[in-house]
Structure formats: structure tokens, C-alpha cells
Amino acid sequence: MKNDQLPAGRRTLLRLALALGAATAVRMVAADPAGTPARPGGEPPDPVAGPPARAQTGGGAYRLRPMTGHGAPRFLPAPPPVRTRPFEELPELGRDAMVLSFDDGPDPRYTPDVLATLRRYGVRAMFFVCGEMATDHRDLLRVMADDGHVVGNHSWSHPLIPELSRSAIRDELGRTSDVIEQTLGAPPLWYRAPYGAWNRNSFEIGASMGMEPMAWTVDSLDWTRPGTDTIVRRVERGAAPGVVILSHDAGGNRSQSVAALRRYLPALLGNGYRPTVPHRG
Numbered sequence: 469m470k471n472d473q474l475p476a477g478r479r480t481l482l483r484l485a486l487a488l489g490a491a492t493a494v495r496m497v498a499a500d501p502a503g504t505p506a507r508p509g510g511e512p513p514d515p516v517a518g519p520p521a522r523a524q525t526g527g528g529a530y531r532l533r534p535m536t537g538h539g540a541p542r543f544l545p546a547p548p549p550v551r552t553r554p555f556e557e558l559p560e561l562g563r564d565a566m567v568l569s570f571d572d573g574p575d576p577r578y579t580p581d582v583l584a585t586l587r588r589y590g591v592r593a594m595f596f597v598c599g600e601m602a603t604d605h606r607d608l609l610r611v612m613a614d615d616g617h618v619v620g621n622h623s624w625s626h627p628l629i630p631e632l633s634r635s636a637i638r639d640e641l642g643r644t645s646d647v648i649e650q651t652l653g654a655p656p657l658w659y660r661a662p663y664g665a666w667n668r669n670s671f672e673i674g675a676s677m678g679m680e681p682m683a684w685t686v687d688s689l690d691w692t693r694p695g696t697d698t699i700v701r702r703v704e705r706g707a708a709p710g711v712v713i714l715s716h717d718a719g720g721n722r723s724q725s726v727a728a729l730r731r732y733l734p735a736l737l738g739n740g741y742r743p744t745v746p747h748r749g
């Protein structure tokens with residue numbers, strides 16, 4: 469079963485690890501200057517909202533990385549620093565901003581509905597995809613990018629990262645980044661460890677692949693299928709500036725997650741929240 473929950477013992481260990489790492493505050497690297505404004509009326513997406521966030525490079529630091537023997541040199545973004553904990557919230561995005569994120573997909577049974585609802589309200593989100601799903605549904609990856617969503621790396625097969633060797637972690641993350649790059653023309657800039665189980669190797673390897681670690685603030689626990697009402701209530705109660713919401717568009721029956729989004733998204737917009745995505749550059 470895929471979900472982002474850990475047994476209680478693991479959760480306790482992770483909380484301890486996060487508490488120990490709390491002294492090293494992680495700051496957002498950049499806010500989203502072209503954030504999608506709230507549209508309580510449910511207008512269609514703004515065609516001038518800008519290119520997909522993943523393509524926004526915003527004058528950031530670049531360095532030349534010669535690729536001898538593989539054609540012309542390419543300019544690539546400088547790799548991010550090695551973090552000691554993931555981003556859990558993004559307060560720098562702005563006073564009314566928050567982030568919706570969807571894990572484990574894409575799944576053709578649910579992802580198109582999630583995308584349609586986001587498009588209806590002109591809202592961008594983050595999708596942390598598994599390579600084994602993404603490789604078979606590259607069309608959905610393209611729709612995500614075309615609609616301005618951020619496509620992040622959620623490993624290939626959804627393993628517990630701390631139980632893997634360094635080479636296995638590199639394989640899980642690298643193969644997934646390869647599928648995203650082959651499909652969208654650029655590698656992902658964010659990754660999320662399955663079950664929220666991070667370790668030092670994952671921070672080092674993720675950074676070496678140019679990715680920042682993104683966790684979440686509010687877990688909708690949608691994967692337990694608690695009922696659409698409960699998912700809606702959890703998201704609405706958890707809403708606050710800078711909050712990152714976790715839910716799922718794959719990994720099991722996600723009809724409740726799909727139905728809940730149709731209800732909580734207009735409610736969030738009606739309450740003045742501006743769901744958006746971070747960009748890096």
C-alpha cells in the first residue's frame with residue numbers, strides 16, 4: 469500500500485530527528501512573483517500568468533558545466549545546498565499563499581480530474597510523481613507542465629529511503645528525474661521522500677541532482693479514505709499562510725481525494741487564500 473504514513477515508532481524517530489535539526493532553519497529560496505491570484509468566482513486560468521514555474525529561472529546563479537563529448541556546453545542551475553531537513557512550509561510565498569501538493573501519481577483514473585479542477589480555478593500545484601507511474605503516463609506529465617504545475621520527484625518505486633544504500637537512492641531518484649527530463653525537457657527541481665522518511669544520504673544525493681527537499685505542513689490523510697467530508701474539513705482547518713497541504717492522486721482509490729479538492733479549493737479561494745507554487749532560480 470502506498471501512502472505517506474510511517475509506523476508510530478518511525479514517526480517518533482523522525483520527529484526527534486526533525487527537532488534536532490530545527491536549529492538549522494531552512495529558508496525558502498524565492499517567492500513566486502507570478503503567483504496565481506485567488507479567483508473566488510472560478511474564472512479560467514490566466515493566460516498571461518507566465519510560463520510553468522519550473523521554467524522560471526529568475527536571474528538566479530548559473531554556472532557553466534561543460535559536457536565534453538556530448539555536444540555544446542549547457543548552462544544549468546547551480547546545485548542547491550545540502551539541507552539537514554526538508555522544507556515544511558513556505559511562508560516567503562506571501563501572506564495569503566499556500567501550496568497544494570499531490571503525491572504518488574500520475575494515475576489516469578484520478579490525475580486528470582485533479583488537473584481539471586485546478587485548471588477550472590486557475591490554480592497551480594505541486595505533483596510529486598513516482599517514476600514507475602510517470603514513465604507510463606508521460607502525457608499527464610506534459611499536461612502538468614503545460615498548466616504551470618511543478619513536477620517533483622517522489623522516487624521510482626516509493627521505497628523507504630533510509631533502508632536503501634546510497635547507490636539505490638541514487639537509482640530511485642535518478643531514474644525518476646530522467647523520465648521527467650526526457651518528457652519535459654528539464655529535470656525536476658524538487659523532491660519528496662516517500663513517507664516523509666528523509667536521511668542525510670537523500671539530502672546529499674537530492675542536492676547533487678539539483679533538487680530541494682519538500683515535505684508538508686498539513687497531512688490530509690486522504691489515503692486512509694476517511695470520507696470526503698473529513699478530507700475537506702482537515703484541509704480547511706489546516707489552511708494558513710505558507711502551509712503545504714499533502715494529498716494523493718494515486719496509490720489506491722483516490723475518488724475521495726478528487727471529490728474533496730472540488731469542494732475545498734473553491735472554499736480556500738473564497739476565504740482569500742492563494743494556492744500557488746514555489747519557484748527556484
Ligand SMILES: [Zn+2]
Nearest residue numbers: 471472571572
Ligand atoms: Zn507517497
